[in-house]
Each structure stands twice: as C-alpha cells, then as structure tokens.
Amino acid sequence: MFIDRVTMQCSAGKGGNGVIAWRREKYIPKGGPAGGNGGKGGSVILQADQNVASLEWFANRAIIKAQDGSQGMGAHKQGKNGQDLLLKVPCGTLIKDKATKEVLFDLTLPGEQFTLCRGGKGGKGNYSYRTSTNRAPNICTPGEPGEFAEVELELKLIADIGLVGFPNAGKSTLISTLANRDVAIGAYPFTTLHPNIGNIRYPDLKRLLIADIPGIIEGAHRNRGLGLEFLRHIERTKVLIFARDASGFEGRSPMSDFTVLRDELAQYDASLLRRPFLIALNKSDMEEASLYIQEFIDHFPQYASHIFSISAEYNEGCDALKTALRALVD
Numbered sequence: 001m002f003i004d005r006v007t008m009q010c011s012a013g014k015g016g017n018g019v020i021a022w023r024r025e026k027y028i029p030k031g032g033p034a035g036g037n038g039g040k041g042g043s044v045i046l047q048a049d050q051n052v053a054s055l056e057w058f059a060n061r062a063i064i065k066a067q068d069g070s071q072g073m074g075a076h077k078q079g080k081n082g083q084d085l086l087l088k089v090p091c092g093t094l095i096k097d098k099a100t101k102e103v104l105f106d107l108t109l110p111g112e113q114f115t116l117c118r119g120g121k122g123g124k125g126n127y128s129y130r131t132s133t134n135r136a137p138n139i140c141t142p143g144e145p146g147e148f149a150e151v152e153l154e155l156k157l158i159a160d161i162g163l164v165g166f167p168n169a170g171k172s173t174l175i176s177t178l179a180n181r182d183v184a185i186g187a188y189p190f191t192t193l194h195p196n197i198g199n200i201r202y203p204d205l206k207r208l209l210i211a212d213i214p215g216i217i218e219g220a221h222r223n224r225g226l227g228l229e230f231l232r233h234i235e236r237t238k239v240l241i242f243a244r245d246a247s248g249f250e251g252r253s254p255m256s257d258f259t260v261l262r263d264e265l266a267q268y269d270a271s272l273l274r275r276p277f278l279i280a281l282n283k284s285d286m287e288e289a290s291l292y293i294q295e296f297i298d299h300f301p302q303y304a305s306h307i308f309s310i311s312a313e314y315n316e317g318c319d320a321l322k323t324a325l326r327a328l329v330d
C-alpha cells in the first residue's frame with residue numbers, strides 16, 4: 001500500500017533511575033557509596049532511506065516508543081542505555097507538528113537523520129554524590145522522562161520529472177519504457193491508484209527520477225477521480241511531462257484534454273504552469289493518431305518545440321523524449 005500521510009505519537013525511553021547502594025567487602029567496614037547512575041533512555045530517530053517507498057509502516061500504529069534506560073547497579077556500575085529506535089522513511093518526508101502544522105524538518109537526502117524525541121537522562125546514584133564532606137550520601141535521583149511528540153509525516157516525493165495526464169493516456173506504459181519499471185498497465189482508466197517512481201538511466205550513468213502521478217480528470221479539484229491530493233508529489237519536480245492519448249480514445253480530443261489538464265493543475269497551484277514541460281502525444285502507432293497529432297501541433301504552434309510524438313508501447317520516439325528531458329533538467 002502506498003501511504004503518503006500519517007500521524008503518529010512517539011515517545012523516547014525514560015532514563016534509568018540512579019540507585020543507593022553501599023560497598024560491601026570483607027574486611028572493609030563502612031565501604032562507602034556504590035550506587036550507579038541510570039542508563040540514558042533510547043531516542044526516536046527518523047532516517048531518510050531510498051529503499052523505503054511509502055509511510056505504510058506507520059499506518060495504524062499505536063504509540064511508538066523507544067527503550068527505557070536500565071537503573072543503576074551496585075559497585076557504581078551504570079545501568080544500560082536504552083536502544084535508540086531508528087525509523088526509516090522515504091526521502092522527501094516532511095515532519096510536521098501535528099497541532100501547529102509547523103514543519104520541523106524535511107528529510108530529503110538518503111541517510112539524513114532527525115532526532116524526533118530525545119531519550120531521558122539517567123538519574124544519579126549515590127556514588128555520584130560523594131564529596132569530601134559527605135562520604136556516605138544517602139540520595140539518588142530518578143531518571144528523566146523521555147520526550148514525547150505528536151507529529152504528522154507527509155511524503156512529498158523528490159523526483160526530477162513529474163508525469164501527468166488523464167487516465168489511460170499511457171503514463172504507466174511510458175514509465176515502464178523510459179525507466180524499465182514493472183508497473184501495472186491496463187486498458188482501462190484508474191489502473192494506477194498511487195504514484196509510481198522510476199529511474200531513467202543515461203549512458204553516462206546519470207539518472208533522473210520520474211514520478212507517474214495518476215488519477216487526474218476533469219473536476220479533480222472538486223475531488224473527482226483521485227482528486228488533486230497526489231499533485232503535491234510534483235511540487236518538487238523540475239520538469240513536467242503532459243502525457244496525452246493521441247488516438248482519440250473515447251472520443252476525447254487531445255486539445256481539450258490538454259487545456260483541462262492544465263486548468264486542473266492550476267487549481268492546485270498556478271505556479272505549476274510555469275514549470276518547464278514537454279508534451280508526449282502517445283499511441284502514435286495507432287491509425288487515428290497522426291491526424292490528431294497534426295491537429296494538435298496546428299492548434300498549439302507556440303508549443304511546437306515541446307511536442308513529442310511517441311509510442312510508449314512500441315518504444316518509438318521515446319529516446320528523443322529522453323534526451324530532451326535530460327536537456328531540460330540540466
């Protein structure tokens with residue numbers, strides 16, 4: 001399951017208590033204080049990881065808690081520290097305060113960490129309280145509680161390229177051709193129900209991350225289809241591909257589709273229309289396509305240099321698109 005927004009409660013471990021103990025050895029009367037300090041509580045740490053694709057692990061989980069520190073021991077031994085809890089999240093995860101919605105951190109780079117709840121300090125044992133004037137202190141302190149946090153995690157994918165288009169345009173087919181990804185492809189709308197990402201590889205080993213954003217239809221801003229919820233995953237892309245079915249599928253015209261699609265994007269965030277883009281007119285292998293493609297170019301002469309006629313299924317025109325994408329991103 002692809003889950004890109006969750007709320008969670010978590011708490012760090014409590015510090016272990018300090019203890020009162022006395023040194024007891026044969027032939028050493030009044031051996032003196034020997035109570036050790038408590039161990040530190042474990043912290044809750046979030047870490048960005050490229051191999052984690054969604055926030056699914058966090059869904060429906062009750063409070064997430066790191067380990068408590070152990071209490072101190074005799075012979076002034078410190079209690080064991082509680083283990084830190086390292087939670088892996090996808091790159092592009094925003095951590096927000098649940099109440100204020102303030103962004104606390106944005107985990108973008110692989111391996112980057114954020115300590116969400118710090119473990120409590122261990123208490124002091126009586127051994128720590130010995131002084132020249134008080135050689136038999138009869139005091140110790142309890143461990144501190146661990147920090148508690150209630151946050152919202154929100155994934156905003158970090159991809160170079162966002163792929164948008166109406167259902168059935170061939171977005172998933174295109175991502176599987178460009179990025180060699182195995183994704184579900186179906187001859188019906190709404191095959192894809194969540195964003196998919198893939199890597200486009202170039203001969204010089206450069207990779208571009210492309211994200212297929214499904215489910216946009218006319219009225220998406222009024223929550224039709226999958227709504228505009230997933231559009232936040234293109235906020236951080238550098239380039240957009242508007243994928244169009246140029247075969248006149250179900251009597252729709254590519255021209256009106258293109259305008260409607262852009263209107264829907266503008267409803268979400270008008271600045272998306274200023275982002276560099278390419279238009280992929282797909283299914284060029286089909287008979288009806290050539291007429292549509294010509295009509296489209298005639299209709300939008302200002303976009304002529306943005307338009308690519310492709311067949312995602314038969315890998316025609318896709319290399320030119322790939323090259324143009326690279327040039328735009330660079």
Ligand SMILES: Nc1nc2c(ncn2[C@@H]2O[C@H](COP(=O)(O)OP(=O)(O)OP(=O)(O)O)[C@@H](O)[C@H]2O)c(=O)[nH]1
Binds near residue numbers: 286
């Ligand atoms: N003839 C032809 N068919 C294609 C081409 N690209 C995709 N198709 C077909 O079009 C249908 C839809 O393709 P998908 O890749 O699932 O389309 P999508 O845009 O991901 O659709 P949703 O996931 O529903 O939003 C499938 O039956 C594909 O086989 C193409 O270049 N030529």
Ligand SMILES: [Mg+2]
Binds near residue numbers: 172
């Ligand atoms: Mg799809």
